[in-house]
Amino acid sequence: MPAVIVAPPRPAAFAALAATRPAPAGAAFLRAGAHARRLLLLKALLVRVRRRRAEVAPETLRGFEAAWRLLERTERVAPAVVRAVLDYPITGSWLAIALTEPAGPDLDRHLTRFELVAVTAALRAGQPLDLVVQAPTGVLSFPGVGSAHVAPGPVHVTSRSRVVRLHTGSAPPVLVRPTGSGAGPGWHGLRPLPGGTTRLEDLDPYRVPPGGVGSPARIAAERSDTDHAAWAGRWRAGRALLRVTDPARGVEVERTVGALVPLVPQGPRALGATLAAAPGAVLMTPSADAADMAETLVHELHHSKLSTLHELVPLYRPDEDGVRSTLYRVGWRPDERPVAGVFQGAYAHLALADLWRRAADARGVPRAWSERSAQQFDHVHDQVGEALTTLLESDELTNEGREFARRMRQIHASLSTGHGVRG
Template identity: 75%
Template sequence: MIAAPPRPAAFAALAATRPGPAGTAFLRSGMHARRLLLLKALLVRVRRHRDRIAPETLRGFEAAWNLLERTERGAPGVVRAVLDYPTTGAWLAAALTAPPGPALDRHLAHLEPLAATAAVRAGRPLDLVLRAPGGVLPLPGAGNVLVPPGPVRLISRSQVVRVHSEAAPGAPAALLRPVGPPGGAVTGSGPGWRGLRELAGGAARLDDLDPYRAPPGGVGTPARIAAERPDIDHSAWSGHWRAARELLRRTDPARAVEIGRTVGALVPLLPQGPRAVGATLSVAPGAVLMTPSAGAFDMAETLVHELHHSKLSTLHELVPLYRPGRAAVLYRVGWRADERPVSGVFQGAYAHLALADLWRRARDAPRVPGAWSTRAAQQFDHVHDQVGEALAMLLESDELTNEGREFARHMRQLHASLGASPGARG
């Protein structure tokens, strides 16, 4: 998907890793346009392969599509929020690449609970039957309901939705209801209800339930696997999140605000060592996947690092920064033992430049803990030269587009200012 670059000032601010309303709005609107494009592509795929889709799956998909359209007409903001939730992007990617047959049918069925979630959030009247594979009815961005395997009926009355198991008609029902401002969120109660936990000071949820929160085989090398709810210390995650946000607020208030507005899902991964290991998925911007952190410093750094991977991936999809080059062209960067293609150099340079900016501010900020300031000074000295070397590689490469070269030049300007006196910083 190719779009016109944002205005020069916003483009420069994005390249300098600085949060700004214009750059954020450009990325957010571009991401939403891409979601709509992928959703339309999925509809086209269903129509093309309808003879190879199970009749029950096809009926459910078409009914869910109609429900989503009706909800969108009355509450477009609600549907946008559900479609823009990070895991919706991961679901669309899986559904668009699955081969026709049982795998595709399984992914298509997810549109039913997604449309139902939007309808519940919008307070629409409901009386529909959904499937709950494995006895779990997922509600993206809200939680899930554990039910006996089999069909599940959702019936609303006065904006309270009762979740009945068709397989056990006499069993007590879970209840769902919209909360907050119109279209704000969904909460629940009763047997089987498991809600996502909100994280303080922003829109983020600790998502340990969504079936699309991480790839089935894990993410990265070695593979990092999504943690399950019984294995997660929710109070520790919430405490580290609050402490990291406060640390960022003292160090760089604009970054603290950006984290709160941009990170929609924090996805716990199984532990791998004493410090946090983070990851992002290009198909799910707004989700940060990470192993448990060692504390506020560790989580703050991981959030900033991974957010900038996500921002650059989204920007590159809208405005290509580099073009596919020769497969043999690899580069060695200071923060990796293996050689990297130009995409990896660009991603790493951008994320580490954001950290260098953060560490420079933490080193000089008067109101941050002394241990954070000392750590930041050490980390800054270690990374600053590595980023400079990577930027030189990028600017000498013939794989960058014109926009990519301009972006890298702006990155170099920030990098140069970080090595100047403290008063030279913006």
């Protein structure tokens, strides 16, 4: 597969990203950059497997090479389909784990996932299949489609007329379709959320890292504990509130969030998280109401945007080996944060301040939302200003990071006068 080179963002796109406002040029730059990185990491995994083939189990190596050939064949006839499967957020989570896993049985297990990535792309492209894949844990997870529970071991996979059949011994075959619908013992398809292409991702074993995410650890909710109707209702209500408050942000959320990953509840309000390796995935506990859902989506989406931008255009210098970064106080957390945490928090809270300013002034929004937004804006606006001063006084930013922070400060200042809520 060809490499993708991403040019630096144009000044207008860079400025739009710093402003936290949705902009086609900025979104296109982030999408292209995330895809380029995904291809780079996939190629790195291929190089590792081929250079260290003696450390990989023979059947795993054969399956990996066969999957690579299948993916290349599929890309020749349906490049957009392959790109969509590779860019699915949870594919990035899998790659990050596989690339850092030491050689041994666990790495072999992670490598078998690549067979299912290739099969998913072929399924969506309508390509014929006749191959054997490995299911070492008894779960075959097709990214963005669903999962099948089968007997651990080899599974014969065939396809015809855009339907994949999973054959395991004498059991009836499991049928899988590109939409996630299927039939047969052990099949569970991902369920879409209303009004777009976002999936409620409560199946994929790579949706949350081992041990959870954050501190205290936030753990993935199981399918059996996930109320799809409740999540769909919260999603619909949150999107509706965004559309009436800030239509551009509503569209951005709908187009950018590809997977919403339910976490085990930890209190009455939503706790969210993102993974740098999985842009487009928002991990969260159930929201309390529409405003809670809308705020969490905007907050976490901007963490994801800044992480992707930093990988393409470094905004601050990496830690020196063995030297702890300087820690700084921020208004929204009791603990001190490294420069990366200050930058991330300032960016996500600036986006919320922009949203709240619009909600406080917009016509047609619920009165309770308008009043709450005005209070939240006053509280957070000052905190963001203090964090931006901290960033601009730090010597840990790159030239690009300093320019980005300056532009953030301009937007922050405009919000205090009301000029930043236009457009």
